[in-house]
Amino acid sequence: MTTASRTPAPCFDSLLDQALRGELGPAPVTRRITVAFTTTQAARHDGRHGGYRNEVLSLRLGRAVGSCAVEPGALPAGTVEDCAGADVAALLAHPLLPVRVAALDAYLMDAHPHTPSRGAQQVTIPAGSSLERSQARAAAVVDLLDVPPGGTVLVVGVVNSLLAELRSRGLTGIPCDLKGGTTEWGEPVSTDALGEIGRCDAVLASGMTLGNGTFDPLRRSAREHSKPLVMFAQTGSAVLPRLLHAGVAAVCAEPYPFFWLDGGPGTIHRYRADDGGTS
Numbered sequence: 001m002t003t004a005s006r007t008p009a010p011c012f013d014s015l016l017d018q019a020l021r022g023e024l025g026p027a028p029v030t031r032r033i034t035v036a037f038t039t040t041q042a043a044r045h046d047g048r049h050g051g052y053r054n055e056v057l058s059l060r061l062g063r064a065v066g067s068c069a070v071e072p073g074a075l076p077a078g079t080v081e082d083c084a085g086a087d088v089a090a091l092l093a094h095p096l097l098p099v100r101v102a103a104l105d106a107y108l109m110d111a112h113p114h115t116p117s118r119g120a121q122q123v124t125i126p127a128g129s130s131l132e133r134s135q136a137r138a139a140a141v142v143d144l145l146d147v148p149p150g151g152t153v154l155v156v157g158v159v160n161s162l163l164a165e166l167r168s169r170g171l172t173g174i175p176c177d178l179k180g181g182t183t184e185w186g187e188p189v190s191t192d193a194l195g196e197i198g199r200c201d202a203v204l205a206s207g208m209t210l211g212n213g214t215f216d217p218l219r220r221s222a223r224e225h226s227k228p229l230v231m232f233a234q235t236g237s238a239v240l241p242r243l244l245h246a247g248v249a250a251v252c253a254e255p256y257p258f259f260w261l262d263g264g265p266g267t268i269h270r271y272r273a274d275d276g277g278t279s
Contacts, residue, residue: 011216012101015242019104020092024242025111028088033106035060036083040072041260056234057098058256059083059091059106064113065256066106068098068211069235098211101236108238114253114269119241121270125259131161133259133266137252138165140268141232144250147171147201154227156193156218157206160184162232174200178212194221202249207233207240219247234258237269244273 018024041054055072057079058065075098083091083099091103114120125136138161147153151171155162158177163184166173175183176190183189190196194217197203203222209215222229228249231240237253244251253269 011219011246012210012239012243013216015239016092016100016104019107020089025107028092028107029090031061031088031107031110033059033061033083033086033088033091033103036080038075038080039256039261054260056256056258057083057102059102061088061106062110064106064109064238066102066104066109066238067235067256068101068105069206069208070098070211074098097213101210101239105236105238108242109255112238114238114241114255119244119271119275120253121272121275123268123270125266125268127264129263130260133263134159134161135165137232137254137259137268138162140270141204141230141252142166142169142171144230144252144270144272145171145202145204146228146249151201152199154193154196154200154203155205156203156214157208157232158183158189159206159232162204178214193218197221197225197227200227202228202230204230204232207231207235207237210236210239219243223247241271244271249273 019028036059039056053072054069056067056069058067088103088107091099094100123140125133142165149170153166153171154174154176156176158175163173163175174196175187176193176196178191180191181189205218209218219229229247230250231248232252233240234254237255240248240251241253251271259266
């Protein structure tokens, strides 16, 4: 696979600074968000005991949509209206972190779409029910892990289909989420990801860590413990591939529209640092 070399930014804030300086694409002050919207979802799959809710802020820039998941109801009133029509530079410096993440995601998605020439392996998630599509995505994500048989994976951002896929492969998942609680199988969910890294072989984390400010501490800790960090990203799907070789081993990038929005086939994009990363 042929990709152009690039020295990756060491952290999310460095990517923001590069974008603001116009080093990653067109001058952001010249680019405007045409549409801003939120997607709110409640899901309860057949055959599952529990359910969950999602809320995602999305920004449309040209041909691209950038997204950042947030806790339902967390965005202040008027956020969507403030973003619509704003220039990207203003949103990259917005006081709300989820807005900055969604703006950077849209900017990078527009300037550097997911293509094989940039290291993306396209994987089709087949048509099916919400549960079938969730399970197919989980299999594609877990394929990115490189752990020994019987190994242990710290899962940051609990997704029951991912935990079930790990179980099916003889791997142990350590569930972790800021909300705590229990998994589908009644297992306690830790709220201290950094405290759990020492007892796993690899870390599998949601892109939502970008939007709640926990990504960079998690990335640093994974590097310090020499644990490969694999990201599954609806939030920041165009951002996280830029951090391959900077503490991220692999990314499953899933730009809007997400698998849970439609029953038809869709495409996700997988990146591995060993394959050369992005340009």
